[in-house]
Amino acid sequence: MDDVLLSVRDLVVQFPTRGGILTALDGISFDIKRGEVLGVVGESGAGKSMTGAAIIGLIEPPGRIAGGQIHLDGERIDNLSMDDMRAVRGKRIAMVFQDPLTSLNPLFTIAEQLVETIQTHLNVSAKEARDRAIALLDDVGIPAASRRIDDYPHQFSGGMRQRVVIALALAAEPDLVIADEPTTALDVSVQAQIIDVLKRLCSERGASVMLITHDMGVIAETADRVAVLYAGRLAEIGPVRDVIKDALHPYTHGLMGSIPTLAQEDDRLVQIPGAMPRLTDIPDGCAFNPRCDRVFDRCRVERPDPMPHGTRQVACWLYDEQQIKAAE
Amino acid sequence: MSDVLLEVKNLTRTFDVSLPWLNRVIEREDRQFLRAVDNVSFQIRRGETFALVGESGSGKSTIAKMVVGLLPASDGQILFDGQAMDVNSSAAMTQLRSRFQMIFQSPFASLNPRWRVRDVIAEPMKAFGTVDGKAAIDKRVDELLDLVGLGASDAGKFPHEFSGGQRQRIAIARALSSNPEFIVCDEPTSALDVSVQAQILNLMRDLQDELGLTYLFISHDLSVVRHMANRIGVLYLGALVETADGKELFKAPRHPYTRMLLEAVPDLEMTGKEQSVVKGEIPNPINPPSGCTFHPRCQYVAERCRNDIPVPVPTPTGEAKCFAVEEGRI
Numbered sequence: 001m002d003d004v005l006l007s008v009r010d011l012v013v014q015f016p017t018r019g020g021i022l023t024a025l026d027g028i029s030f031d032i033k034r035g036e037v038l039g040v041v042g043e044s045g046a047g048k049s050m051t052g053a054a055i056i057g058l059i060e061p062p063g064r065i066a067g068g069q070i071h072l073d074g075e076r077i078d079n080l081s082m083d084d085m086r087a088v089r090g091k092r093i094a095m096v097f098q099d100p101l102t103s104l105n106p107l108f109t110i111a112e113q114l115v116e117t118i119q120t121h122l123n124v125s126a127k128e129a130r131d132r133a134i135a136l137l138d139d140v141g142i143p144a145a146s147r148r149i150d151d152y153p154h155q156f157s158g159g160m161r162q163r164v165v166i167a168l169a170l171a172a173e174p175d176l177v178i179a180d181e182p183t184t185a186l187d188v189s190v191q192a193q194i195i196d197v198l199k200r201l202c203s204e205r206g207a208s209v210m211l212i213t214h215d216m217g218v219i220a221e222t223a224d225r226v227a228v229l230y231a232g233r234l235a236e237i238g239p240v241r242d243v244i245k246d247a248l249h250p251y252t253h254g255l256m257g258s259i260p261t262l263a264q265e266d267d268r269l270v271q272i273p274g275a276m277p278r279l280t281d282i283p284d285g286c287a288f289n290p291r292c293d294r295v296f297d298r299c300r301v302e303r304p305d306p307m308p309h310g311t312r313q314v315a316c317w318l319y320d321e322q323q324i325k326a327a328e
Numbered sequence: 329m330s331d332v333l334l335e336v337k338n339l340t341r342t343f344d345v346s347l348p349w350l351n352r353v354i355e356r357e358d359r360q361f362l363r364a365v366d367n368v369s370f371q372i373r374r375g376e377t378f379a380l381v382g383e384s385g386s387g388k389s390t391i392a393k394m395v396v397g398l399l400p401a402s403d404g405q406i407l408f409d410g411q412a413m414d415v416n417s418s419a420a421m422t423q424l425r426s427r428f429q430m431i432f433q434s435p436f437a438s439l440n441p442r443w444r445v446r447d448v449i450a451e452p453m454k455a456f457g458t459v460d461g462k463a464a465i466d467k468r469v470d471e472l473l474d475l476v477g478l479g480a481s482d483a484g485k486f487p488h489e490f491s492g493g494q495r496q497r498i499a500i501a502r503a504l505s506s507n508p509e510f511i512v513c514d515e516p517t518s519a520l521d522v523s524v525q526a527q528i529l530n531l532m533r534d535l536q537d538e539l540g541l542t543y544l545f546i547s548h549d550l551s552v553v554r555h556m557a558n559r560i561g562v563l564y565l566g567a568l569v570e571t572a573d574g575k576e577l578f579k580a581p582r583h584p585y586t587r588m589l590l591e592a593v594p595d596l597e598m599t600g601k602e603q604s605v606v607k608g609e610i611p612n613p614i615n616p617p618s619g620c621t622f623h624p625r626c627q628y629v630a631e632r633c634r635n636d637i638p639v640p641v642p643t644p645t646g647e648a649k650c651f652a653v654e655e656g657r658i
Contacts, residue, residue, distance in 0.1 A: 043521035044492075159609050187383035187548065189606040192592040214521060217594025244596065258526030260555035261596050262578055268533075269526035269555065275491050 005073060005208050006032040006176055012067035013054050022279050024050045026232045037209040039223030039240065041216060043276055046229040048212045052178045056093050057085040091121045094169035098181035100161035104153040110164055111149040114171060121172035136167040140197050159190035166198055177202060180212045195222055216259055220244055228252050231276055231287040238312025248314040250292045294318060330410055333510055333542050334372040339404035341365040341390055345614060362614050364390045366566040377543040379553040382563030385610055388546045392514045395544060396430045397421060426456040429503035433515040435495030439487040445498055446483040452506040472501040477531060493524035512544045517552060529555060550593050554578050562586050565613055565621045572646035582648040584626045628652040
């Protein structure tokens with residue numbers, strides 16, 4: 001059995017606008033293995049959520065996938081019809097959104113929402129679905145699940161609601177869970193609980209996770225590998241430990257330095273000058289070149305594609321073989 | 329001149345969250361009060377940064393609003409430079425008001441979208457009459473924009489033409505325009521990306537060094553607080569459970585809640601430390617637990633914690649409200 005569950009190749013997402021075509025994702029490629037947690041990190045507008053939306057087929061028109069391929073378990077899913085995609089979505093790929101308040105329907109009890117999801121995807125009786133729902137709520141750590149299942153979403157706290165959303169996502173036993181900023185709306189003590197639940201349940205069920213977040217700390221705690229996005233392009237991808245301890249791409253390096261940590265003694269944070277370019281206004285060559293402190297001529301004209309470097313891939317001319325040779 | 333710029337004594341704020349009168353009569357409910365801030369006292373010395381840290385609902389922003397006079401206190405006193413702040417006395421308040429300013433969390437909501445940047449920044453100068461004449465005001469606006477890392481050419485633009493980080497710079501320029509000594513920063517970087525957050529935090533520290541500002545810095549993010557603060561107060565359900573010097577709090581947290589918060593911070597160093605999973609969530613503030621409000625989540629809980637309310641006991645650099653600390657159990 002091939003152990004790659006999801007493969008994304010040269011994904012391009014474009015939005016036609018009055019001012020021309022806006023490329024939100026520009027040639028993103030990565031794989032997610034079975035049972036692996038892939039972190040996707042980047043700043044607002046880098047294309048993190050767009051990547052998740054493209055995989056699950058939820059790009060809002062007029063946006064569209066303009067190029068590339070997405071394969072789930074060897075089967076191409078980026079060109080499926082609406083109906084075929086609906087069979088994949090929820091059943092094989094599930095999604096956990098940022099705000100648990102908006103992803104639950106306030107007019108239905110938790111039981112109704114869970115049972116509906118389970119019966120849509122699995123062929124079970126209503127009684128069986130309810131029993132499964134209670135077991136799921138139990139698993140995600142909701143106390144007195146058999147009683148609370150008949151409550152409405154507003155009767156739960158933020159952390160408990162996010163647990164319910166995780167239960168909903170896992171209801172159909174998906175192969176891949178895309179979690180888009182699952183803890184951003186929560187307090188740190190609750191965030192730790194939710195990450196723990198998500199990690200534990202996915203590893204028990206053998207589901208892969210694509211964890212989208214802007215918080216490097218969450219990635220460090222959770223992910224096996226991490227992909228760093230910048231301006232709709234992949235800057236660097238590799239094992240979490242390597243990327244965090246020894247970032248290759250100058251952007252990743254700056255990003256890591258700008259995070260205040262509990263251990264550092266230094267008074268000043270590293271700051272990357274400037275801001276991420278607007279998507280309509282991406283510079284030639286490497287998208288990061290105007291802000292990069294190690295920029296050279298080639299970066300301004302030629303765009304680097306991710307190139308292998310040890311355990312990682314990095315889109316930076318500094319790691320081009322010829323460049324390294326020339327430096328020696 | 330006293331060393332202490334701001335002193336808060338036994339500050340309390342309750343909100344009436346009762347049902348409407350008719351519902352109370354029909355449903356036989358009593359009036360309900362929410363104690364958002366409960367007997368909080370602290371001092372901020374000149375030139376230092378005092379941080380208040382806590383989770384949502386712990387009363388951080390309520391304290392900030394009371395300190396700048398946007399919200400009257402239910403009980404207790406706020407002394408600014410030795411003078412009591414009285415929200416009802418407008419003449420004395422206007423005098424004091426020009427000496428402190430506030431920076432809000434969302435730079436998208438705190439700048440009027442219909443005003444040009446020049447007018448946004450000039451407003452405090454006009455309101456307090458600190459600078460006279462249009463030419464002088466314009467000159468000062470240009471200086472301020474330069475100070476926060478924007479250009480004089482930005483003065484004619486509208487807020488929507490700027491990114492989040494740039495807008496927060498404008499908000500900082502506005503706060504500085506009346507030459508305040510004291511700035512209350514309510515989650516100034518929570519709405520920003522980390523690389524932009526680093527720029528803003530560095531800017532705030534530079535300005536502090538340059539202008540001798542005193543900050544009350546409010547945040548839920550412990551690593552940001554550690555980076556910014558000289559002294560830290562930890563809030564839980566409206567009460568200050570621990571105060572300590574910045575470095576000390578992180579090296580040797582005393583109160584069990586502080587310990588729990590520190591352990592919950594994701595470990596970016598990847599030291600492989602085992603994260604102890606935090607128990608429970610913040611209880612409903614309308615009906616807080618008896619005794620020490622933290623006792624249902626505390627791993628050092630004893631019988632006494634369930635019944636009695638702890639009083640602050642001195643620790644090496646501050647104080648903590650905990651029986652376990654008092655009895656030397658932790």
